[in-house]
Amino acid sequence: xxxxxxxxxxxxxxxxxxxxxxxxxxxxxxxxxxxxxxxxxxxxxxxxxxxxxxxxxxxxxxxxxxxxxxxxxxxxxxxxxxxxxxxxxxxxxxxxxxxxxxxxxxxxxxxxxxxxxxxxxxxxxxxxxxxxxxxxxxxxxxxxxxxxxxxxxxxxxxxxxxxxxxxxxxxxxxxxxxxxxxxxxxxxxxxxxxxxxxxxxxxxxxxxxxxxxxxxxxxxxxxxxxxxxxxxxxxxxxxxxxxxxxxxxxxxxxxxxxxxxxxxxxxxxxxxxxxxxxxxxxxxxxxxxxxxxxxxxxxxxxxxxxxxxxxxxxxxxxxxxxxxxxxxxxxxxxxxxxxxxxxxxxxxxxxxxxxxxxxxxxxxxxxxxxxxxxxxxxxxxxxxxxxxxxxxxxxxxxxxxxxxxxxxxxxxxxxxxxxxxxxxxxxxxxxxxxxxxxxxxxxxxxxxxxxxxxxxxxxxxxxxxxxxxxxxxxxxxxxxxxxxxxxxxxxxxxxxxxxxxxxxxxxxxxxxxxxxxxxxxxxxxxxxxxxxxxxxxxxxxxxxxxxxxxxxxxxxxxxxxxxxxxxxxxxxxxxxxxxxxxxxxxxxxxxxxxxxxxxxxxxxxxxxxxxxxxxxxxxxxxxxxxxxxxxxxxxxxxxxxxxxxxxxxxxxxxxxxxxxxxxxxxxxxxxxxxxxxxxxxxxxxxxxxxxxxxxxxxxxxxxxxxxxxxxxxxxxxxxxxxxx
Ligand code: ADP
Ligand code: MG
Numbered sequence: 001x002x003x004x005x006x007x008x009x010x011x012x013x014x015x016x017x018x019x020x021x022x023x024x025x026x027x028x029x030x031x032x033x034x035x036x037x038x039x040x041x042x043x044x045x046x047x048x049x050x051x052x053x054x055x056x057x058x059x060x061x062x063x064x065x066x067x068x069x070x071x072x073x074x075x076x077x078x079x080x081x082x083x084x085x086x087x088x089x090x091x092x093x094x095x096x097x098x099x100x101x102x103x104x105x106x107x108x109x110x111x112x113x114x115x116x117x118x119x120x121x122x123x124x125x126x127x128x129x130x131x132x133x134x135x136x137x138x139x140x141x142x143x144x145x146x147x148x149x150x151x152x153x154x155x156x157x158x159x160x161x162x163x164x165x166x167x168x169x170x171x172x173x174x175x176x177x178x179x180x181x182x183x184x185x186x187x188x189x190x191x192x193x194x195x196x197x198x199x200x201x202x203x204x205x206x207x208x209x210x211x212x213x214x215x216x217x218x219x220x221x222x223x224x225x226x227x228x229x230x231x232x233x234x235x236x237x238x239x240x241x242x243x244x245x246x247x248x249x250x251x252x253x254x255x256x257x258x259x260x261x262x263x264x265x266x267x268x269x270x271x272x273x274x275x276x277x278x279x280x281x282x283x284x285x286x287x288x289x290x291x292x293x294x295x296x297x298x299x300x301x302x303x304x305x306x307x308x309x310x311x312x313x314x315x316x317x318x319x320x321x322x323x324x325x326x327x328x329x330x331x332x333x334x335x336x337x338x339x340x341x342x343x344x345x346x347x348x349x350x351x352x353x354x355x356x357x358x359x360x361x362x363x364x365x366x367x368x369x370x371x372x373x374x375x376x377x378x379x380x381x382x383x384x385x386x387x388x389x390x391x392x393x394x395x396x397x398x399x400x401x402x403x404x405x406x407x408x409x410x411x412x413x414x415x416x417x418x419x420x421x422x423x424x425x426x427x428x429x430x431x432x433x434x435x436x437x438x439x440x441x442x443x444x445x446x447x448x449x450x451x452x453x454x455x456x457x458x459x460x461x462x463x464x465x466x467x468x469x470x471x472x473x474x475x476x477x478x479x480x481x482x483x484x485x486x487x488x489x490x491x492x493x494x495x496x497x498x499x500x501x502x503x504x505x506x507x508x509x510x511x512x513x514x515x516x517x518x519x520x521x522x523x524x525x526x527x528x529x530x531x532x533x534x535x536x537x538x539x540x541x542x543x544x545x546x547x548x549x550x551x552x553x554x555x556x557x558x559x560x561x562x563x564x565x566x567x568x569x570x571x572x573x574x575x576x577x578x579x580x581x582x583x584x585x586x587x588x589x590x591x592x593x594x595x596x597x598x599x600x601x602x603x604x605x606x607x608x609x610x611x612x613x614x615x616x617x618x619x620x621x622x623x624x625x626x627x628x629x630x631x632x633x634x635x636x637x638x639x640x641x642x643x644x645x646x647x648x649x650x651x652x653x654x655x656x657x658x659x660x661x662x663x664x665x666x667x668x669x670x671x672x673x674x675x676x677x678x679x680x681x682x683x684x685x686x687x688x689x690x691x692x693x694x695x696x697x698x699x700x701x702x703x704x705x706x707x708x709x710x711x712x713x714x715x716x717x718x719x720x721x722x723x724x
Pocket of ligand 1: 262263264265268291292293294295296297298299419443444583612
C-alpha cells in the first residue's frame with residue numbers, strides 16, 4: 001500500500017474515503033492529496049471564541065462549550081422530528097435543537113462535553129438552532145471543526161463542507177509540509193511573502209486572521225506571478241527580432257500630414273510616436289490603442305498605414321461590421337487616394353468575379369491598403385507583402401481571428417484598437433503581453449453630451465424635443481433592442497452580418513448581463529421595424545426616416561448609411577448595428593429605447609455616436625428599469641461621460657468574464673485571486689515576473705526550475721496563445 005505521505009497519494013488512502021467518496025471527490029477534480037490542498041475554502045467562520053451562555057447574543061452565530069444535561073426527541077406541530085439537548089456551562093443553560101436528525105440521540109448523550117456553533121434565535125423560546133457540534137474527547141485532541149477559525153469549503157450535494165473539512169484536516173496535517181517551494185528565495189524575501197508550507201497550512205486552518213491574510217496573499221501572488229510569467233515570456237518571444245523595420249521619414253508621410261485639417265491631440269501624438277518607434281524597430285509591433293469613443297483613433301491608424309505604404313508594404317484594417325468597414329473605407333479613401341495610395345474594400349457577399357479580381361490585386365500588390373470585415377482573414381486572401389494589420393474594435397473579434405490576421409504576412413506589425421476602455425486591472429491580465437497606448441482626451445471643442453434618463457411618461461416630450469432639433473437642421477438616432485418579431489430569439493448585435501461558420505464575430509457586451517435574459521418574454525420591448533413605421537407615419541411624418549438593422553442586405557444598409565450621412569435621412573431608426581464607430585457629426589440626438597436592456601459599455605458606445613460635431617448633443621435613455629441593478633447601471637451612464645469610469649463600473653457590476661462577454665476574450669482562468677480586489681498583488685507579481693524574464697528569458701536557471709514546471713503544467717501548449 002502506498003504511503004500517506006506523498007502529495008500524489010490518491011485520496012482514497014485517507015481515512016473516511018471509500019470508493020463512493022473517491023468518485024465524488026474526483027468529480028471536484030480532487031484525485032490526490034495535492035489536489036485537496038489546492039481546494040481552498042471559500043470562507044471562514046470564527047469559532048475560536050467560546051461565548052458564555054449567559055452572554056450569548058440573539059441572532060448571531062456563536063460558539064459555546066458545555067455539558068449535556070438532558071436530551072429528548074419530539075415531534076413539532078408541523079410534524080418534523082426535533083431532537084433537543086439542554087446544555088449548561090458555569091453561566092447558564094440553553095436548549096439546542098436539530099430537525100429531522102433523530103439519530104443524533106446516539107451521539108449527543110447525557111454528560112457528553114460538547115462545543116456547539118450556531119445561530120441563537122427564538123423559536124418558542126431562545127434556542128441555538130441546528131448548530132454544528134463537536135463532542136469533546138477525553139484526550140483533548142484538536143478538532144478541525146471547533147475552537148478555531150474554521151474553513152468552509154465549497155460543498156456539493158454529495159460532499160458536505162464538514163466532510164471536506166475532516167479530510168482536508170488529515171491531508172493538510174500530513175502533507176502540507178511536503179509542498180515544494182516554487183518561488184525563488186529572493187522573491188519571497190523581496191515581496192515579504194510567507195513560504196509555501198506556511199501558506200497552505202494557514203489557508204486551510206489559520207491560527208489567526210493575520211496568518212490567513214498572509215497565506216492568502218502568498219497563494220494569490222504565486223498564481224498571478226505564474227500568469228504574468230507566461231505573459232512576459234510570450235511578449236519576449238513575440239518580440240524576437242525579424243520584424244519589418246520601417247523607416248519613418250518619407251515624402252508620403254509629409255504629404256499626408258499636410259492634409260489633416262485639425263490639430264492632433266496630445267494623446268494622438270503620443271500614440272503615433274509610440275507606433276513609429278515600434279514600427280521602426282527590429283521587433284514586430286504588438287500594440288493596443290485604447291481610446292474612448294470619438295477620441296480619434298482612426299487618424300492614428302491612418303498614420304500607421306501610411307507609414308507601411310511608404311515603406312512599400314501593404315496594410316490592412318479589419319473592422320467588426322460591414323457598416324463600419326465601409327465607413328473606414330470611405331474615410332481612408334478620401335484621405336489617401338489623392339496621395340496615390342490605392343485603398344480597396346473587402347467584405348462578405350461580393351460576387352465571385354469582383355472577388356477574384358480583388359484577390360488578385362491584393363496578391364500582386366496593386367492594392368496598398370485593404371479595408372474590410374473578417375472577409376480579410378478568409379483563406380483565399382493572400383497579401384503580397386503585409387507590413388501592418390490594424391484591428392478596429394478588436395475586442396469584438398476572437399483571439400483566433402486576430403491570430404489568423406497575423407499569419408497573413410511574415411511577422412507584420414499589429415495595431416489593435418478598442419473604444420471599450422479596459423480598466424488597468426484587466427489590461428494587465430488579458431493584454432499583459434501587449435504594449436498599450438491610451439488616448440485620454442477628446443479632441444478640443446467637443447461639447448459634453450447631456451444625458452437624461454427618462455421614463456415612458458415623458459415619451460411625448462422627448463419626441464417634441466427631437467422635433468425641435470430636426471427643425472434646427474440636426475439629425476437623430478433612435479435605437480431599439482430588437483429587429484422584429486421574427487428575430488426575437490436572436491441578439492442581433494451578435495449576428496451583425498453573415499459570417500463563415502467557423503469564425504464568429506463576437507460581441508463584447510450585447511450578449512451578457514441581465515438585459516437579454518428576458519428578451520423574448522417582455523412584450524413592450526421596442527422593435528425597430530414597428531418603431532420605424534410609427535415614427536415615419538405618425539410622430540415624424542414629413543421628415544426623412546431611415547431604417548437600419550443587421551438583417552438587411554449589405555447594399556441597402558450602405559444606402560441608408562449614405563443617406564443619413566448626406567442628411568436625406570433625418571431620423572435613423574436602428575438596432576445596435578450602429579454601435580461601433582459610425583461618424584455623422586450633424587446627428588445630435590441619441591434616443592435609446594429600453595435602455596435597461598443594454599450593457600453599460602454598449603450604452604456608452606451608442607452615446608458616442610453623437611457629440612461629434614460643433615452642436616450641443618443629447619443622449620436620452622428611455623427606460624423603466626425593473627431591477628435595482630438595472631437602475632444602478634443607468635445611473636452610472638447618466639452621471640459620467642468618462643469611458644474608463646463606466647468600464648470600471650461595468651466590470652464591477654458584471655465581473656471580468658461578463659465584461660468581455662465571450663469566451664474568446666483570452667481572459668485566463670483565475671482560481672484563487674480576484675483580479676479586481678487583488679489588483680495590488682497583480683501589479684507586484686507582474687513587476688517581479690517581467691524582471692525575472694528579463695534576466696532569465698527561458699527560465700533556465702536552477703532556482704527557476706520549479707517555476708518553469710508549474711508554468712508548463714498551468715498553460716501547457718497555451719503559452720503561445722495567451723494572447724494573439
Ligand atoms: P474613434 O476613436 O471613436 O474611432 P474617430 O477616429 O472616428 O474616433 O474620430 C471621431 C471624429 O473626430 C472624426 O470625425 C475625426 O475626424 C475627428 N477627429 C479626430 N481627431 C481629431 C482632432 N485632433 N481634432 C478634431 N477632430 C478630430
Ligand atoms: Mg473608431
